[in-house]
Every structure is written in structure tokens, then in C-alpha cells.
Amino acid sequence: MPLNKSLAGWGLLVVLGLNLRPLLSSISPLLGEIRQATGLSFQSSALLTSLPVVCMGLVALVGVRVEARLGERRGIALGLMMILLACLARWVMGQASALLVTALLGGAGVALIQALVPAMIKREFHHRVPVAMGVYSASLMAGGGLAALLSPLVAAHFQQWQAGLGVWLLPALGALLLWAWLPLGAPRKLQAAPVFKGLRNRRAWLLALYFGLVNCGYMSLVAWLPAYYQQLGWGVLPSGSLLAFMTIFQVIAALLMPVLAQRGIDRRPLLSISLLAQTIGYLGLIIAPQAYPHVWVALCGFGLGACFALSLLLTLDHHRDPRQAGQLAAFVQAVGFLINAVSPWLTGWLREFTGSFFSAWGVLTVTAVAMLVVTRVFSPATYRTGSEVVAPGHA
Template sequence: MTLNKSLAGWGLLVVLGLNLRPILSSISPLLGEIRLATGLSFQSSALLTSLPVVCMGLVALVGIRVEAQLGERRGIALGLLMILLACLVRWLLGQAPALLATALLGGAGVALIQALVPAMIKRQFHHRVPLAMGVYSASLMGGGGLAALLSPLVASHFQHWQAGLGIWLLPALGALLLWAWLPLGAAKNRQVTAPLQGLRNRRAWLLALYFGLVNCGYMSMVAWLPAYYQQLGWGVLPSGSLLAFMTIFQVIAALLMPALAQRGIDRRPLLTISLLAQTVGYLGLLLAPLHYPHLWVALIGFGLGACFALSLLLTLDHRHDPREAGQLAAFVQGVGFLINAVSPWMTGWLRELTGSFVSAWVVLSVTVIAMLVVTRVFSPATYRSATVPG
């Protein structure tokens, strides 16, 4: 890449990533006001987080066909337009059906972008894939944190919660204009290769399940962390800022851990550290939520930020060819996000059933400990043969 194109590529990674989580994280700090205005129960309001993630999964699973029909240029542009429209409708309409419909629309837009970006990273940053994946992941998580922090402030300024959800059409519009202006992204390619071809199906499914389970805590945190601390007596702004605080450590981990991963090919040591951080954080929420809450949230954020970037990097390691790597990543994200979609719904269901979030933190702790055991499977020797170009 030339210098200008290189800088444009890095800038686009940041801008695209910033738009992929506000559709989710702007909801939770305002959930009390939303439930009061719409009459949604805890379990029903969890759909505002679960439905976009379901869309991410389903669209990612057909990402191969999307790439073949649209290409990166049109596909990413369409995704940004869908996010923009979802935010606009949220600002204008505040009824429960409109919120649920925009959860689907915005989720589909996010999914289109997430399905297409990994192949772009593998192709345009082929010598610095770990660093590029870190920048993309950090931007993605940073957007989520900004939304959690700023949405209540915007809602307070305009004296209406809908403004706190709708304001995120502005960065989507900016990203859409920038994407249209810069000559990046591959055109459509009608040739479709199977993402599992040349790779054992069992390994592809294992990667997908692993991606889903090591990252499922993020959706529960985004949906319920502010509500959990509001239940413990915190206000709307402090609880929303706690989610933003978690994001700071997600961003740090998403930048730091892939940069460290650049030095070797074995991802297991860094994944183990990341999963241990999550475990300690969940146990802290479970056993001593009001003692050092920022420490527990920081550990969870660090673990989640690292796991997202490292698990995607682990997936890309399995294929040399950028298109095939992107297709495998789309499959892994598709199955993984469908698993993620269950997490906030399950948390809301357990909250309705037991009257507290304690049982949800138990489930997340057990899940992460199980993934610590699974991590040992991913020795580079087990997939090195699959990375030989075909």
C-alpha cells in the first residue's frame, strides 16, 4: 500500500469499527426509561440486544453469498445505510414494535460489515494482520463504550430517551460518506468457495463455538451491567459510565494483546490470560459487587477485548488466502453471534426467574472456565497444514 492508501485504510478500520456497537450499547443505560415508556419486561427488553446479534449471526452465515453478489464496496455501504436508518427511526418513533424492528435492521447492517471486514484486513494488511485486527476490535469496542457514556447525556440534554438512541445516525452518516469517497474495498467476485473446504469441518465448528462462548459475556454486560448496578442502588449516569469504564480496558486489551500476538504463532498463552481475567471479574461481580466494582469491570473488559480480537485472529490463522480466510471468519462469526444472542436473553430470563443477576454471573463463570480447558486444543501444529495455500 502507498502511504496515503495505508493511512486511509487504518482510518477506515477505526471509522467502521466505531459504528458497530452503539446500536447495542446505547440501550442499556436508558433501559429503565425505555421500559417505563414502552412497557417491555426484562425478558422482552433483552430482545433489543439479542435480535441484532441474531441478525449478525444469520447474515454472517450467508456472508459468502453477500460478498459474491455485492462485493465489499456495496456490502459495507449497505450496512452503514441500514445502521443510519435504524438510528433515525429510533429517534422518530418510540414504540416497542419500532424498537424491535430497528434492532433487526441495525443488526443486519452491523452483520454485513462484520462479515466483510476480516477479508479486507487479511488482504490489505497481510503483513500486519494482528495489529490491524487489534485496531479494528479496539474501535468496535470503543464505539460501544462511547454510546454507553454519551447516550444518557444526549437523552438528558434533549429531555427524551429517543435522542440518546437516534444520535448515532451521525457517525454512521460520516462513515458512509468517507467509505464512498475512498477507493477501498474489493469489487464483487462471483466465484464462491466453501469456507470449510480444505479444513476439517470439526475444527471449523470448534472455532465457531469457541468464538461464541469466549465472547458471550460481552452481550450480557452491554445489556445488563447498568441494570445490575441500578438494582444495587446506583444512578443512571454512574451505571452507564461503568460500562464505558469497562470499554476502556476492552480497547487497551484489543490493541495490546494482538500486538503481543504479532511476535509468535501460538495464541493459547494470551487467550488463557484473557479468559482468566474474565473469570476473576465475573467472580467479583458474583461475590463482592460493591467492593472494587471498577476492578471487576476492568478485568471483564480486558478479558473480553482480548478474546474478541484473539479468537478472530486465531480463525484467520487457519487460512492463507484472504478470501478463504474471510469466508471462514464469516462462518465462525455467524455461529458465534447466534450463541452470543442467547446470552442477554438468558440473563434476562434468569433475572425474571430469580429476582437477581447472581445466577447469570455463575453461568458465565462456568462457561469461561470450560473455555480455558478448550483453549489447549488450538496448538499451531494442529492447523498449520490447513494454512498452506491451495
């Protein structure tokens, strides 16, 4: 049953995406309670966000081998199972060491799914890749926002912060059952996987660095935005709701911008708009955080949601063959997520070193402006002349 001919396929993209960010975004609104209970410092607390992202990068590096050994069906099922077990362990254990171990376990599960989904989208939605990427990206963002909004409520209901983290085993269980029931996803391929040829290619590395830097603000905001506003006097629920509000605009951008991208082949104008929105949002958090907080958060969310979807779409544009496009996307995500992993850690370090988050938002502003300049390099003429990513040695 082809995905692009079935509502089940679109629904599956949504369900998979919803499970890929609660592991990260459920931490931030409850960080004060977690730190008080476990004794974690700001910098150590950042590892709860950084470690899953490191796993996303490292597992994506071996994404080709994972696909060859397991296939999409078993690989995605394994990823969902790891997320489920990580959330269950967080509910029943409250030690700092357990949180760090579950960050690794759940991060590896998220990474498995993220490494396999782009090739599936390229293959099954080949006539509507931008729209499918938008649906997947929007669902991913929505899962993060729901976790930021609902985790404090669940924790308050059960009167323990562990419940706010562990409750996300339920959507993982639902997704696992749906994945087992629906006959979707490519089986394990018996033939040897083709070797990825982009490691010595400057364009492949540029795409990877670009993906990492245009999206690194998301990890910092997920980790520290509620803590920033709690430092300014906000309560746990209002500060956590800011992440949910940001997610609304991430979802809008992740759906809208790829649909607009369907009309042409040049991704640069939409990427430039997205990076400009990020820049204004970060500046607002520095200059007038209390005056118009929802405006700045909305701009950051819109820019980040659009950049995630568009930068992945830009990567898939570089290959016509779905499997080769999937390999390139896995490499780009691997390097990109390793860069993203540094972002919340650096933000936490800057917070401890300077006593405020202003310096962190300043670094993100400079990064967005720099990537705005780099965007002009990605002319379609440099990658739409053949099936290879770009001739070696060319940018």
C-alpha cells in the same frame, strides 16, 4: 491505494469499527426509561440486544454470497445505510414494536460490515494482520463504550430517551460519506465464490463454538450491567459510566494483545490470560460487587476485549488465502453471534426467575473456566501445516 500503505486505510478501520456497537450499548443505560415508556419486560427488553446479534449470525452465514453479489464497496455501504436508517427511526418513533424492528434492521447492517471486514484485513494488511485486527477490534469496543457513556447525556439534553438512541445516525452518516469518498475495498467479483468446505469439519465448528462462548459475556454485560448496579442503588449516569469504563480496558486489550501476538504463532497463552481475567471479573461481580466495582469491570473488559481480537485472529490463522480465511471467519462469526444472542436473553430470564443477576454471572464464570480448558486444543501444529482449515474429522 493499498490500505497498509495509507493512513486513510487505518482511519477507515477505526471509523467502521466505531459504528458496530452503539446500536447495542446505547440501550442499556436508558433501559429503565425505555421499559417505563414502552411496557417491555426484562425478558422482552433483552430482545433489543439479542435480535441484532441474531442478525449478525444469520447474515454472516451468507457472507460469501454477499461478497460475491455486492463486493466490499457496496456491501459495506449498504450496511452503513441500514445502521443510519435504524438510528433515525429510533429517534422519531418510540413504540416497542419500532425498537424491535430497528434492532433487526441495524443488526443486519452491522452483520454485513462484520462479514466483509476480516477478509479485507487479511488481504490488505497481510504483513500486519494482528495489529490491524487489534485496531479494528479496539474501535469496535470503543464505539460501544462511547454509546453507553454519551447516550444518557444526549437523552438528558433533549429530555427524551429516543434522542439518546437516535444520535448514533451521525457517526454512521460520517462513515458512509468517508467510505464513498475513499477508493478502498474490493469491487464485486464476477467469478463464482468458492464453496466453504468447513461445514463438516470439526475444527471449524470448534472455532465457531469457542468464538461464541469466549465472547458471550460482552452481550450480557452490555445488556444488563447498568441494570445490575441500578438494582444495587446506583443512578442512571454512574451505572452507564461503568460500561464506558469497561470499554477503556477492552480497547487497551484489543490493541495490546494482538500486538503481543505478532511476536509468535501460538495464541493459547494470551487467550488463557484473557479468559482468566474474565473469570476473576465475573466472580468479583458475585462476591463483592459494591466493594471494588471498577476492578471487576476492568477485568471483564480486558478479558473480553482480548478474547474478541485473539479468537478472530486465531480463526484467520487457519487459512493462508484471504478469501478462504474470510469465509471461515464469516462462518465462525455466524455461529458465534447466534450463541451470543442467547446470552442476554438467558441473563434476563435468570434475573426474572431468581430475582437477581448472581446466577447469570455464575453461568458466565463456569463458561469462561470451561473455555480455558478448551484453549489448549489450539496448538499451531494442528493448523499451520497447510492452507486448509484442518483435515476433515480432526479437531
